[in-house]
Amino acid sequence: MPDTNPYKLAYERERKARKKAEKFLDDRTRNLYDNIVQLQTTVRALEEAQEQLVQAEKMASLGQLAAGVAHEINNPIGFSLSNLTTLSEYVESFIKLDDIVISNIDALGDNALITQYKDLRKSEEIDFIKEDLKELLDDTIKGLDRVCAIVANLKKVTHAGELEMKACQINDIIEESIKVVWSELRYNMVVEKYLTPLPMVPCHSGEIHQVLINLFLNASHACNEEGLLIIKTYTKHIEDKQWVIIEVSDNGEGMPSDVRKKIFDPFFTTKAVGVGTGLGLSVSFRIIEKHHGTIKVASEEGIGTTFTIHLPLHEEFEAISP
Numbered sequence: 001m002p003d004t005n006p007y008k009l010a011y012e013r014e015r016k017a018r019k020k021a022e023k024f025l026d027d028r029t030r031n032l033y034d035n036i037v038q039l040q041t042t043v044r045a046l047e048e049a050q051e052q053l054v055q056a057e058k059m060a061s062l063g064q065l066a067a068g069v070a071h072e073i074n075n076p077i078g079f080s081l082s083n084l085t086t087l088s089e090y091v092e093s094f095i096k097l098d099d100i101v102i103s104n105i106d107a108l109g110d111n112a113l114i115t116q117y118k119d120l121r122k123s124e125e126i127d128f129i130k131e132d133l134k135e136l137l138d139d140t141i142k143g144l145d146r147v148c149a150i151v152a153n154l155k156k157v158t159h160a161g162e163l164e165m166k167a168c169q170i171n172d173i174i175e176e177s178i179k180v181v182w183s184e185l186r187y188n189m190v191v192e193k194y195l196t197p198l199p200m201v202p203c204h205s206g207e208i209h210q211v212l213i214n215l216f217l218n219a220s221h222a223c224n225e226e227g228l229l230i231i232k233t234y235t236k237h238i239e240d241k242q243w244v245i246i247e248v249s250d251n252g253e254g255m256p257s258d259v260r261k262k263i264f265d266p267f268f269t270t271k272a273v274g275v276g277t278g279l280g281l282s283v284s285f286r287i288i289e290k291h292h293g294t295i296k297v298a299s300e301e302g303i304g305t306t307f308t309i310h311l312p313l314h315e316e317f318e319a320i321s322p
Contacts, residue, residue, distance in 0.1 A: 073147070074148070077144055077147055077148055078148075080144060081141065081144045081145070081148065084137065084140060084141055084144065085141065087137070088134075088137045088138075088141065091133060091134075091137065092134075095130055095133075095134075098121075098126065098130070101117070102121075105117070105118070165202040165203050165204055165291075166202065166203070166204075166205065167200035167201070167202060168200060168201055168202075168203050168205045168208070169198065169200060169201075170198050170201050170203075170208070170233060170244055170246065170311070171195045171197075171198055171233055173205055173208050173209055173212065174193070174195065174212060174231060174233070174246070176209065177209050177212040177213050177216060178191065178216065178231075180209075180213060181213055181216050181217055181220075184216075184217060184220055185216065185220050185229065188220060188223055188224065188225050188226075188227045189219070189220055189223060189227040189228065189229045190226075190227065190228050190229070191229045191231070192228065192229070192230045192231070193230075193231050193232075194230070194231070194232045194233070195231070195232070195233045196233055196234045196235075198233055198234075198235065198244055199235070199244070199313060201244050201311050201313060202314055203291055203311065204287075204291070207287045207290075207291075208287070208291075210283070210284070210287065211284040211287050211288060211295075211309070212246075212248070214281065214283075214284050215248045215284070215307050216229065216248070218281075219248065219249075219250035219252060219305070221252075222250055222252025222253055222254075222304075222305060223250055223251065223252040223253075224252075227250060227251065227252065228250065228251045229248070229249070229250055230247070230248075230249040230250070231246070231247070231248055231249075232245075232246070232247040232249075233245065233246055233247075235313070236310075238310075241312060241313075242312075242313040243293075243310045243311065243312060243313060244310075244311045244312075244313055245308065245309070245310055245311075246308070246309040246311070247306060247307070247308050247309075248306070248307045248309075249304060249305070249306040249307075250304050250305055250306075251303070251304040252304055252305060253301065253302065254299045254300045254301040254302055254303050254304055254305055255297075255299040255301065255305060256301055260297060260299050263281050263297060264281050264282055264285040264295075288309055288311070291311055291312075292312050293309060293310045293311040293312060294309070294310045295307060295308070295309045295310075296308050
């Protein structure tokens with residue numbers, strides 16, 4: 001027969017109610033914890049997305065600014081170079097005139113004008129000026145030509161508004177990127193290039209410029225006076241897919257494993273406060289990821305660092321030769 005003791009029945013009802021309440025509380029607590037974890041994950045994702053949007057906006061603004069500056073610089077450089085070339089031709093005419101006078105001056109006899117001309121040539125060191133003037137003009141014209149080349153490369157690097165990927169020659173992008181940062185590399189880096197002929201690669205050229213420039217500058221900052229920057233390109237077949245490979249190596253100080261694991265994290269930097277933002281490599285990672293590629297790093301302290309970029313080669317571009 002069932003137990004009819006009212007105290008036992010009341011106790012059993014209370015025990016079941018307590019267990020039910022405890023289970024309800026555990027379920028609610030567990031659900032609340034899951035919701036908190038999910039909310040934290042969502043917040044982190046939103047913060048990361050916001051950081052990327054802010055950085056993308058900054059880079060777009062910097063690109064527009066640099067493109068505008070390049071355009072403004074290009075105009076005065078253009079007419080300065082044209083005027084300097086004309087001036088060089090004018091100077092050459094005066095030098096020819098002086099050569100004729102000097103070659104015939106002894107046959108003109110001796111008078112006050114000739115004496116004055118000889119004295120002036122001697123006091124003003126005209127012979128030295130004639131030798132030095134051509135070299136000065138040539139160097140100045142070469143300097144302006146170099147500025148023109150830098151501006152042209154800067155305009156390519158900062159080209160914005162690419163909605164679709166276009167077929168690009170990676171080796172050309174590498175050469176242009178080196179020219180843009182050469183003023184930084186030339187003092188402490190020897191650059192060795194092993195660029196094999198490549199098919200055209202679908203990409204946003206301005207963004208690939210941005211990645212390479214960042215890698216080149218990082219290599220320079222990691223090296224002392226006798227730095228070595230090695231750049232290699234080649235193709236490789238991996239898992240039934242063709243890839244274009246870019247390797248950027250340096251013989252700098254290298255990185256310990258704990259630093260190597262964090263280098264692609266936003267705002268992580270080993271540089272002094274105010275020197276680096278910690279965004280360069282994280283943005284580079286996102287750019288290569290957007291191109292459906294990969295960027296990896298291998299580094300050893302005291303030996304150097306190598307960044308390896310894989311960019312996929314689409315079938316429709318494989319037949320396009322450089």
